[in-house]
Amino acid sequence: MQYTLGLDIGTSAVKALLMDQNGEIVAENSEGYPLTTPQSGWAEQNPEDWWQASQKVIKDLIAENEIDSSKIEALSFSGQMHSSVFLDENMEVIRPAILWSDTRTSAECEEIYERVGGIKELANLVSNPALEGFTAPKILWLRNNEPENFEKLEKVLLPKDYIRYKLSGELGMDLSDAAGTLLCDVKAEDWSADVMEKLDLKPSIMPPVLKSVDIVGPVTAEAAEKTGLATSTKIVAGGADNACGSVGSGIIKSGRVMASLGSSGVVVAQTDQAEADPEGRIHLFNHAVPGSYYMMGVVLSAGMSFKWLKEEMFNDELDFETLNKEAAAVPAGSEGLTFLPYLYGERTPHADADARGVFFGISGKHKRGHFIRSVMEGVSFALRDSLELIKARGVEVNEIRLIGGGAKSELWQQITADIFGETISLLNIEQGPAFGAAIIAGVGAGVFSDFESIVEELVDVVKTVDPIAENVEKYNKNYEIYQNLYGDLKERFKDLK
Structure with a gap:
């Protein structure tokens, strides 16, 4: 062996x-x-x-x-x-x-x-x-x-x-x-x-x-x-x-995108074209797969925003099951409550270390579940920013694979599908970068013949989540509000320094 x-x-x-x-x-x-x-x-x-x-x-x-x-x-x-x-x-x-x-x-x-x-x-x-x-x-x-x-x-x-x-x-x-x-x-x-x-x-x-x-x-x-x-x-x-994480998630051919709901959020798309964004709003890197590249957007506070809400706002008294249940009872769009997940600044698309988190539109009708759901929605809106930039560069998007701790939440899966307006896929295996590194070792040494054959054998889609048309329409309107908020507040963020 x-x-x-x-x-x-x-x-x-x-x-x-x-x-x-x-x-x-x-x-x-x-x-x-x-x-x-x-x-x-x-x-x-x-x-x-x-x-x-x-x-x-x-x-x-x-x-x-x-x-x-x-x-x-x-x-x-x-x-x-x-x-x-x-x-x-x-x-x-x-x-x-x-x-x-x-x-x-x-x-x-x-x-x-x-x-x-x-x-x-x-x-x-x-x-x-x-x-x-x-x-x-x-x-x-x-x-x-x-x-x-x-x-x-x-x-x-x-x-x-x-x-x-x-x-x-x-x-x-x-x-x-x-x-x-x-x-x-x-x-x-x-x-x-x-x-x-x-x-x-x-x-x-x-x-x-x-x-x-x-x-x-x-x-x-x-x-x-x-x-x-x-x-x-x-x-x-x-x-x-x-x-390496992209290799381990099967992002080795054009058309596949990985969206990660980890502590930080990442959107990665494999591409065969080295066409960078002239304004530098999204990264272009060489891939581990020779001769190919990947575009990447980064949300600095994805799962970290949810963790902050759980631990700091709710004193870590509620488990994740309860948090998800309360958020699921709130309609799509959180009845006008919008969250900007810029707790530690932001990378994509703003590259602004001064940006800060915001709850916008708070009213007396908003309960705990509204804040939980709005955090989930705000993070997925931030991931959509990266996805939209990737599409704007002409990169093919045929399949979106959702990974990370947040992807274990069925509610967050659905929210992400609805906000993206795309079907998302869940995988049978999620091992992180060390898994991809072991595959790279095998391809380099000839234990595995090539990336595609071993990755396609090991990494399978076990579930897909389709967007709900009614929610997509609602979220498209809310996304416009979300996008405008940064521009409206950009200079005010600097005043907080």
């Missing part, structure tokens, strides 16, 4: 998933690590914590499940995007990694626009806008604020690339993660010499660009001793967490 191993370097933990040659999940394990916030808006982690956790999770998974490590044919990775690991000439970590959720780089984003020539020119060069979470602003922040550390800078890696380096001794960054640095020409599939020059950065600080399925080498003897892996195991490049 052959196995493949997927390793997901997440924000709170590293997760390992072992898959056999038939695509069956054999074992899973995880190990957590801390996140520090030295100042308001900062988010950092120690890359050594990722490495120690990775060693432990691999070693424990092998030992606890009595796996012959020589049968693990390949290992690949998923990881949090954008988070920056700064290495010196000895490939030692210079300072704690600055994470994707860190917002210290607003001034550097403005600097990027000034140097490059505005958002349209940046989108033309690297297919994305300058946002605080991305990698390039973090490099400029290091130069502007810690010049002594910038002087030491030899290489910039992302979290999974650092763990891959520790296991293989080889430097690299796959395209799906490179696309999220603001330094990669998505169409040319290489670092952008134009952007590097305009930002006055040495191209040599970035590692070689890899395809997700590239074999970078075997496990080193030193890493084998620390993890229990065999030196015969092939190390495959891997991909960004959203790319």
